[in-house]
Amino acid sequence: MALRSQGKKVAVVPTMGYLHEGHLSLIRKGKEFADAVITTLFVNPLQFGPNEDFEQYPRDFKRDCMLAESAGCDVMYAPEVIEMYPRGYNTNIHIGGVTDVLEGERRPGHFDGVATVVAKLFNASVPDIAVFGQKDYQQTLVIKRLNTDLNFGIDIIIAPTKREANGLAMSSRNTYLSTEQRENAGIIFRSLEEARREIAKGERERKIINSIIIKTLKSIPEIKIDYVASALADTLEQPETFLPGDKIVMLIACYFGKTRLIDNAVMEIPYALNEANFVEGI
Ligand code: AMP
Numbered sequence: 001m002a003l004r005s006q007g008k009k010v011a012v013v014p015t016m017g018y019l020h021e022g023h024l025s026l027i028r029k030g031k032e033f034a035d036a037v038i039t040t041l042f043v044n045p046l047q048f049g050p051n052e053d054f055e056q057y058p059r060d061f062k063r064d065c066m067l068a069e070s071a072g073c074d075v076m077y078a079p080e081v082i083e084m085y086p087r088g089y090n091t092n093i094h095i096g097g098v099t100d101v102l103e104g105e106r107r108p109g110h111f112d113g114v115a116t117v118v119a120k121l122f123n124a125s126v127p128d129i130a131v132f133g134q135k136d137y138q139q140t141l142v143i144k145r146l147n148t149d150l151n152f153g154i155d156i157i158i159a160p161t162k163r164e165a166n167g168l169a170m171s172s173r174n175t176y177l178s179t180e181q182r183e184n185a186g187i188i189f190r191s192l193e194e195a196r197r198e199i200a201k202g203e204r205e206r207k208i209i210n211s212i213i214i215k216t217l218k219s220i221p222e223i224k225i226d227y228v229a230s231a232l233a234d235t236l237e238q239p240e241t242f243l244p245g246d247k248i249v250m251l252i253a254c255y256f257g258k259t260r261l262i263d264n265a266v267m268e269i270p271y272a273l274n275e276a277n278f279v280e281g282i
Contacts, residue, residue, distance in 0.1 A: 004126060008035035012127035013073075014118055017041040018058040018172035022162035024071040026131040029159045031072040038125045039068045041078040046085070046092075047113030058175050077125065084120060093119055095149070098141040098236055102229055102251060103262070114139055115146050122152050130154050134281065135161040135169050137249055137264040141236065160280035161263070163189060169263045176259040184220045185256055191216035192250055192265040192278075195230070199269065200276040204242050206230050209250065217254060226253035226260065233266050244271040247279065 003010050011030030015023050023039075030037040041064055048054035065076055093115040098104070104111050122130065130147075132140050140158050147154050162170045164182075167189030174182060191213045195203075198212050213228045231238045233247040242248055251264045266279045 003036050004128075009128045010034055010036050010038060010125065011129040011131060012038045012040060012121065012125040013131050014040045014042075014121050016043045016057065016172065017064050017078075018060060018175070019064045019067045020162075020170045020172065020174075022133055022135060022170040024067060025162050026133055026159050027068060027071040027073050029157060030129060030131045033155075033157065034127075034129050036074040037072060038075045038077055038127065039073045040121050040125065041068075041076060042084065042117065042121070044084075044113055044117040045081060046116055047110050049107055049109065052107075053173075053176075056176075058172055077121075079124075084117070092116055093146070093150075095142050095145050098138065098145060101231075101236055102227060103138045103253070106226060106253065111139070111142050115142055118143060119146060119150060119152075122147075122154060127154055129157060131157045131159055133161060134158050134264070134266070135171070136262070137251060137266070138236070141234075158281060167193075169261070171261065173259055173261065177256055181222070181256040181259070184222060185261060187217055187220045187223070188252055188254065188261060188263045189265075191252065192263065195250055196265065196267060196276060196278060199267065200274060202273055204269065206238060206240055206242060209242075213250060213252065217252070222256060224255040226255060228252050242269045244269050 011034035013026045013030050027037055027039055043057050045054055068076055092112050094112050095115050099111040132143055144156055147156055166186030168185045194216045195209050195212045203209055209230045210228045217223050217225055230248055230250045233249040246269045249264050249266045253262045267276055270276045
């Protein structure tokens, strides 16, 4: 608030901590567009299912503070669970539509938890700008809906997914992977690239696009696929055939052992046969 009263632009970067280069790129992006960046660090129990990894989720507050500061973060806001949800707390935000499928279907209550905590963090930080990662694609749609529907009036910036050298999307959960799993998990991005190449060559059928991704993923015997989907990027509708000019998103959720990984890529269906590239930072 004090910063805003001095006419400074404030950006917020909500995270669950255990920061990696993906998070830091969001902080840098915030700094590009604002005078001050607030990073929030909160492992939000509301967005974890009963059989998920809330307790095991990696935490290292000191390291996070150092990394965030090195990326240009001005203020770290790391509330305790009891501060966010004190006795008597009884509000939950549910966003319909985009939450009905994929992650929303597989993780009941997850997006309610996300929408609720992000609304609280927006109210606590009163930002002009908020930066989120494309890595959590469906979440970006939920946040945009929340921002519009509840009149937050914040500029929502979506930053591209930061990847390891083998294409694996960076994630705090990658620490659960063995060295071999981490190497093998490069197949996730390679399968998206394989689909992109086929789309560039003229493939338009949604189910065939999905089957190309599935076939590539299955070259690693250990992978258990949770879902593979391709959909219109703005609504997550899944028509049988995509049309030239459609902006689509291809989404994957899969397991390596107990570790659940997600990834996605966005692209436009080309009008002619050509090199179609992924769209980043949508
Ligand atoms: P998390 O701490 O996993 O809840 O993520 C906090 C924010 O960082 C979210 O907006 C994520 O989408 C974003 N994020 C996570 N991983 C990456 C990545 N590899 N590249 C870019 N942004 C990311």
